Amino acid sequence: MSTSKARWAAVTAHSLFWPAVALVALLVANTIYRPGFLTVEMKDGHLYGSLVDILRLAAPLILVGLGMTLVIATGGIDLSVGSMCAISGAIACLHISQQPDQNALSGVLVALALGIGLSLVLGAWNGALVSIIGIQPIIATLILMVAGRGLAQLITEGQIITINSEPYKSVGVGYLLTLPLAIFIAAGVALLVAAVTRRTALGMIIEAVGGNAEASRLAGIRSARITFLVYVISAVCAGIAGFMVTANVSSADGNAAGLWIELDAILAVVIGGTSLAGGRFSLSGTILGALLIQTLTTTVYAMNISPQTSLLFKAVVVIIVCLVQAPAFRARFARRRPVAPAAPTAADQSKEQVPA
Amino acid sequence: MLTMGKAITRRRAVAVLTATLLATGMAACGNSDTGEQPADDGKLTLGFSQVGAESGWRTANTNSIKESAKEAGIELKFDDAQGKQENQITAIRNYIQQKVDVIAFSPVVESGWDTVLKEAKDAGIPVILTDRSVDSADKSLYKTFIGSDFVKEGRLSGEWLVEQTKTATGPVNIVELQGTTGSAPANDRKKGFGEAIAANPNLKIIASQTGEFTRAGGKAVMEQFLKANPKIDVLFAHNDDMGLGALEAITAAGKVPGKDIKIITIDAVKDGMQALADGKFNFIAECSPLLGPQLMDLVKKVKAGETIPQRIETQETTFTPEQAKAALPTRKY
Structure with missing residues (x-):
């Protein structure tokens, strides 16, 4: 009995236990509200249902979140991802809209290449500002967050570019093996990032840079190069997410595409247990966090919570998840002891534990 | 950056001061100097x-x-x-x-x-x-x-619907895609529409949610509306873009926009007018x-x-x- 108790304690202590509980709780609440919520049926040769919508709409957030995880692991932050989404989506849609045959695969591939290329350039810009010039990440990426929206609008000339291209559309709403293609792309990128960071020393090096950039440099790691790299990866992830966001509605809106996705991504990373102080990251946590946030958004629509209260509803759920996940908070309630001994422990470990 | 900000503030302060002085000077002169007008x-x-x-x-x-x-x-x-x-x-x-x-x-x-x-x-x-x-x-x-007049735009949309459904015997289920929460067009269009459809008790708004005036928002909300409500007769969107997003959700659900679900929007931008001409929308109140x-x-x-x-x-x-x-x-x- 004691072993099962210990095992239970180990499970609940896992950093992803509480986000997972919150995700299940949301799904249960939806099912109680409307028993058909979990129903998934076949329609036009693919699966159809709210769960499928959640997967499809979470894909861009997962992508942006993966890039953000690596950036945050180095102790940085990337605020420009939302604007990057808008830019890559805008340049791709602009190119496709200029093609005589919008359904031609070659034109779409060039459009995707243009989007990725531009993302690489902008990622390099961010990376250079942070790693070479040494500007604080929050300020360096704030530049593109603000100016990037302008750039996206410049590309679209302030209009919404509507396209009619089946190959491009499939990036956002296409299906593969009855499941949304977008989620396969996101999963593919996730596996690639996981393989590169966890099967090689790169992940550890990133964490070392996040823990102490100067110490890791003295230990022989080219920390500036690593910092540069994570901003480029983040930009490319955001660029691909931009394709999905614009393909979802077959149009590029420089104003609205990817708006505030940087905040959702940071939230997903934090819920997933990655420390904002850097030095530690969890890719699976970020994916779970992204799914949780998308489920929360879909819940608001599915339960038809009034727009005036929906933001409050979201805030309350996020606060609860962050609190129960915070070790300092849990420790205080689990032991039911006076606060005094718990406080210094929390302070000592602040580098590691700031998920809230 | 800080010093630049300061410089700008100082320059602006000077400009403001100059402008104020000039304005006061002009006011003092009164109307006597019309000869100098360009x-x-x-x-x-x-x-x-x-x-x-x-x-x-x-x-x-x-x-x-x-x-x-x-x-x-x-x-x-x-x-x-x-x-x-x-x-x-x-x-x-x-x-x-x-x-x-x-x-x-x-x-x-x-x-x-x-x-x-x-x-x-x-x-x-x-x-x-x-x-x-x-x-x-x-x-x-x-x-x-x-x-x-945003209220009028909403009212015209509602009045058209009342006219279209006056022979309907059963309930008519309406879903509403609101604009950005708290914005004047969203509040006023909702108000005008609500007032107009009160004329027919059969007309009922069964779900109303914000789509933030964007296509992506309209689509994401409509997807869930369609799953939660098996019978939707009418969609009222506060602008064309949300209606255009909802179009895709309706098509994906295997329904025919404009026929299975009547669509009313506001604005009349080009893409919206194209959808209307194609019979995918049914009515647009212009916001010119x-x-x-x-x-x-x-x-x-x-x-x-x-x-x-x-x-x-x-x-x-x-x-x-x-x-x-x-x-x-x-x-x-």
Whole structure:
């Protein structure tokens, strides 16, 4: 009995236990509200249902979140991802809209290449500002967050570019093996990032840079190069997410595409247990966090919570998840002891534990 | 960056001071110095400060004003405030300095205009507000406000639906895609629509949610509406873009937009009109940006000293699919 108790304690202590509980709780609440919520049926040769919508709409957030995880692991932050989404989506849609045959695969591939290329350039810009010039990440990426929206609008000339291209559309709403293609792309990128960071020393090096950039440099790691790299990866992830966001509605809106996705991504990373102080990251946590946030958004629509209260509803759920996940908070309630001994422990470990 | 910010603030402070001094100086001179006005050649001068170029709607608005000024023989001094109130205040002060005949602008925000409007009034330059209003308690600070009536747009949409469904015996289920929560168009369109459909107790809004005025928002919300409500007869979207997003969700659900689900939207931008002409939408209430001709007319009247009403509505219409087909070739936005 004691072993099962210990095992239970180990499970609940896992950093992803509480986000997972919150995700299940949301799904249960939806099912109680409307028993058909979990129903998934076949329609036009693919699966159809709210769960499928959640997967499809979470894909861009997962992508942006993966890039953000690596950036945050180095102790940085990337605020420009939302604007990057808008830019890559805008340049791709602009190119496709200029093609005589919008359904031609070659034109779409060039459009995707243009989007990725531009993302690489902008990622390099961010990376250079942070790693070479040494500007604080929050300020360096704030530049593109603000100016990037302008750039996206410049590309679209302030209009919404509507396209009619089946190959491009499939990036956002296409299906593969009855499941949304977008989620396969996101999963593919996730596996690639996981393989590169966890099967090689790169992940550890990133964490070392996040823990102490100067110490890791003295230990022989080219920390500036690593910092540069994570901003480029983040930009490319955001660029691909931009394709999905614009393909979802077959149009590029420089104003609205990817708006505030940087905040959702940071939230997903934090819920997933990655420390904002850097030095530690969890890719699976970020994916779970992204799914949780998308489920929360879909819940608001599915339960038809009034727009005036929906933001409050979201805030309350996020606060609860962050609190129960915070070790300092849990420790205080689990032991039911006076606060005094718990406080210094929390302070000592602040580098590691700031998920809230 | 900090020092740059400081420099700008200092420069702006100097500019503000200069402008204020000039305005006071001019007010002291009174009306005796009309001989110095640049309007000597008899041509009217209009200083216009635009919000920015954030949407196709706004671009069409700008073009309308520029073109109709040319046609009316009015010299237009145009300024793009790029969404910033301070730019707009600077522009208005410049117009006061240049002694234009009339100033018109679309306020970026509602509040904070009293000082600069007072300066214009003291300089004897009449001000016309376009598209958006200000919350100044002193209504004498501006001559008139010309713009769309959002409540009316909602009401026209509702009245069309009431007319279409007057033979319906059973309940008609409506879902509503609201604009950005708390924005004037969203509140007013919801209000007007709600008032109009109250005429028929069969008409019921079964779900209402914000789609943030965007296609992606409209689509994501509509997807869940379709799953939660097996019987949806009508969609009312507060703008074309949300309706266009919802179109895709409806098609993906295996339903035919325009037939299985009737769609009513507001704005009448090009993509929306195309959908209407294709029979995917059923009705659009126009929210027209083309207020240039009306504005030029007002400028002339104001300068001639005629009295004009404090509130003037933009000339707007509604579209059915047939009317959309006829209007599309000459549509400017």
